Amino acid sequence: MRKKVYLSLIILPLLVCLVMGGGAAYMLSYSIESSTHSYAYRWKKLQEEYPSMRQWLDSIRQSHALRDTTIKLRNGLRAHAFYLKGDSACGRTAICIHGYKDNALGMLYLAHIYNKVMRMNVLLPDLHGHGKSEGKAIQMGWNDRKDIEQWIPIAERMFRDSHHPSRIVLHGVSMGAATTMNVSGDKGVPSYVKAYIEDCGYTSVRDEFADQLKAQFGIPEFPLLPITSQLCQMKYGWNFYEASSLRQIAHCHRPMLFIHGDNDTYVPSWMVHPLYKAKPQPKELWITKDSEHAKSYKDYPEQYTAKVKAFVSKYFN
Known part of the structure; x- marks a missing residue:
């Protein structure tokens, strides 16, 4: 016994x-x-979800206006991005950062705002392990911030205008929004990064995974x-537990626009409120009615475009 x-x-x-x-x-x-989404999948989804954009999408593809570039990161891996040059950019550039399992092409609806409407330059990076960027695992916007911090001065040099000062906005959606917020709290971000826009980003990786464990599997965090x-x-x-956008933005004193759908259950809508509260001024908040995750632009394309244009223009002048 x-x-x-x-x-x-x-x-x-x-x-x-x-x-x-x-x-x-x-x-x-x-x-x-x-595995993450392919370019073919993302291109097809763009055509389906944004039919009003098809003509522009076809035009940038046929004219080869959408071009590729690659860099070698400090970790030795290759990172890829698409870019578009603006015909009246005057040193203005947007870096648009995609979400979880997506790729750079998924941000072409944002590129339409910046390149087609606002006539700006646009850089669309593939995050670590997405698209053509090398990497074995998704970094959830945490170490991705370091990669974007390498892209920022490269974008400035690519689009530099000898007659106008360089001005850059970072605009991320979902995991890309978390990446954007994580960048915003780091020291040493160049002064020509004038503003940030985060659309449906999470407070922390821990909070997001804890929420999804419960929602998808009914499992507690511990x-x-x-x-x-x-x-x-x-x-x-x-x-x-270290990957906290909430902690990062407490150190950000540059302007940030927060966007979140009030019907988002994937990155729960409640997350935007502690994020907004933690961010020092200047800041703005736009909650879109009945929008699910990453659907604010799809539901309110005209208002979204106007909000982005007004916000960025305010800090680019």
């Missing part, structure tokens, strides 16, 4: 560890190691999320 008790005291903890370890490995694979976070730290050098 005593031997059985001893065996159970050894075996049961081992079984628990195996189950938790297997669960953490699955969660990591499911959340940041799964103990699976901390274990998975530690596994991510071991494999990729970052963890879910």
